[in-house]
Amino acid sequence: MAGVVGIEDLRRTGAFALQTLAVAGGYYAAGRLGLLRDMVVEGAVFTPIWPPTGVAVACLLILGLRAWPGIALGVLLVIVHLTTLRPDVLGNLAGNTVAPVCAYLLLRRVGFRTDLSRLRDGLALVFLGALTSMLISSTVGVGMLVVTDRLDTDSFWPVWLAWWVGDAMGVLIVTPLLLLLHGARRPLPMARWKEAVGLAAIACVVVPVATRDEASLLFLAYPLLIWAALRFRLVGSMLCALFTSVMATLAATDGIGPFDGLTSIDVMIKLQAFNGTMAMIALLLSAVVTEQRNTRRSVERACQELVEILEHLTAGDTPHTRPPGDTDERGDRPGPP
Template sequence: MGGRTRASWTSRPLRLRLPADLGRTAAAIVLVGAAYYLGARLGLSLSLVERNVTPLWPPSGIALAAFLVLGRSMWPAVALAALAVNLPISAGPVPALVTAAGNTLAPLVAAIVLERIGFRRQLDSRRDALAIVFLGALASMTISATIGATTLVWSKAIGIDDLAGAWAVWWTGDAMGVLAIAPFLLCIPLFWELEPWPAARWLEAGVILVLTTVLALWTASSGLALLFLVLPCLGWASWRLQLRGAAPAALMASLIATWSATHELGPFAGTSLLEQMLTLQAFNATVALTSFFLAALVTERMRFARALMSAATDLEERVNTRTAQLTATNDRLRREIHQRHETQQQLTLEEARTRREHQIAETLQRNLLPDRMPDIPGVDVAARYVPATADLHVGGDWYDVIQLRGSLIGLVIGDVAGHGLQAAAAMAQLRMAVRAYAVRDPSPIAVMNGLHELVRELPMAEMVTLLYVLYDPDTGTIRFTNAGHPPALLIDDEHTRYLEGGLAPPLGVLVQHDYAEATHQLRPGATLLLYTDGLVEERTLSIQDGLDRLLAEASGVGQADLDALCDQVLSTLRESGEVADDIALVALRPLVLAGAPLSLDVPADARMLFQVRHALGRWLRESGVRRQDAGELAIACGEACSNVVRHAYGASPGDMQLEARLVDGTVELTVRDHGHWRSPTGRGGGLGLTLIRGLTDSVDVDTGPEGTTILMRRNVVLGNEQ
């Protein structure tokens, strides 16, 4: 049989496997053909229309059972036997051939349909009972009835007026063969497949069969419409004996009803042929559906009951086994509880120590990273630090911006491998060391040599990568040395690229190493970006893919505000919001001063005076002002700013603004504060203003409650004159 199988007392439907020997295969074909022929001769003895239309056609049931048990390869036996039966009773060889084709096609289609829906020949489910009644018999047999009745009309064996009656008798006969014969043949193998009946069960089966036969004979020959009295007997057989009892009883009831219809006895007397066939088919369908459906229902319930009992037994065994295991486990757990209690105490102490170490490391790193970028006139600086979201420990990423003598600016970014207190402590030592070495000698080689010796002397197990950059605003030159760190990125409208050169291994890896530095020009408006590897490294991507992504993203930001540039790079390269490693980055951009007014807003602090004078000198130089004029203007502006620092705010903090513009060959310098000047002491006061007037063409001082504004003007010479 084809189709799906369901778990039951047999793993799959039994199919008689045809042996490979050709002789045995031929014997099976001959046996099926002979059974078909004999069944046909029996059915033709009950013919009602001509010689070949009978209300009982056993060959249809024989053919369907053969296809389901032996396989569809039995169709030649069915076809040849059908042709042999139809040749003597047909109008010619062609009608006989067509009729034989219909007789073969109908059960073959029924077998295919039943196999496709997973039919089981044991008829042990309600679906199987419904399928053989409605699909195997009532639906599929319309094929042979339609072909056969149409052939009789075409061959002029019957008139067109007799087509409906002939079709009804033909359909009834074929369907009756399936409903009565096929289940009986399918139940025969069950007698040796299932457990054998005891003697009492055989006796009960005999009583049921005899009682069914007696009732069927009496009701079929009586003038009263009492055929339904056989249904309780069929229900008894289905309930007590399932298919092995229901199939023979149903076959006997159907045969007797068919015999009564052919002889026009009992309920079939005095009615038309069509009415007789409809009544007979309704009775046979009811008998088959009642018997097989009830038998399948009882079989399902019995199978479920056996499965439930088996599951209960298995569950009891598993409960007993599990109880013994739990008892042993409970004893073992009692022994382990004490050990776990001691271990928990140790873990609590270790957790407290780890938490305290984490808090120390977090506080240490928070205080070591710059809380704000320094105010450097003429230079824009921005930085970002993003801690890892997947790691509770503090990392070793850090950065710094150092203002050095001679207006030099040091940029440093580093990464101490590892996390926790040890990495944070190493970061703190290195950050302070970089500042100390840079103050003593700001050159990249000197700073890196000092750090190399420090890392070798310190008990530092982690690897350290570091990139140190020295920027000179006067010349626009950057000098840098890279100790195993990702390369700096130069973002320029002309060409965005990574800065190569000055490469060296990570700090402390080698005993001795001669560091070298690389030099590059950083024009005003270009951006230098330093970062740690967390920005470009991902577990699913190579480091080169990360560098390519950063280069592509940075190339598209152009001249965006420096803070916006940092935020955009971070948001674009970390779209998921998850950061597997710490990210630190710092960016520096020399501002474009030439061709636009200069505006500085700085703290009124003496330490800012040099930066202000330097920014003003750079603006005058880039604006093309003669060196002598530029120097004298720088002195005058410096004196005005010094007065603000000394007199405007006293001990309280404040700020000052410097604005410079070039209008038609005249430089206008404005120094503004928001404080209240202290009164002159009378000892040397007022000399600063005299100096300013001597170095400029005009000076206007405006003092009010909101502060003081000094406006200085001087005509200058533009060009290359010295």
């Protein structure tokens, strides 16, 4: 018996180690992806969208608190890739680990559902998971830069804003997509696939023009986003928002299209405002559509059950409501009471 218990403990330890490495690898890969495009604000480098925060929050929502060691290891790997290990790095390590954990705890406290089928789930992810929790990582990260004299005190707020919005954008865009992939059960019907291909083809034409034309046509992306949310709900709207945000980020870092001739701070404000608006519209609108559809299905199911109950009751009352002239099963006329 002791040998069996030891084997089970060894298996659990091995599974936990593999899970930790998988989470760390996903975090590190997302970090390398986010570092492909960066911007400089007040001498500090930041990424407009920081995907690792979305990966971290999604892992915690799917796996629970046991995922935090993998997140901490992933943060450490990204830091080692960027710079050498110093005592002040521990602050960034703690801030980037605690922020997703705080997001997870806040979302669990309000009864967050990972299928994002209710408007309250979308609102919770926006205001608790992204905007509130990411205050920790941005404040700690920029604060460490000021404390170590790598950033002037006067530059705190612009860099802090860029850091905060970048971390929040990772949660708003990446977390819903990972949760959807985890909960995917069935493919789209064939008719929807045709419409999806048409939407993707139009987006591949309209979005590059909207993000690279000097006439500042960013608003052309909103009808596509609404179409995706109404017809394909969360998966369609978030994929559309992700594609549009990536294209806008590429244009902003290249300084072309609507971002041509702007200062670094103006580019950051315009880009983050557009990306944040896209992500919130996609998340909240699709949540409203999904909630309405689920409500309608619940009402239809309740009506169907009510009809079945009434049919059952009517069938049960038939023998007691026969006309006086009818005969019974033996062909005899009913006798006097």
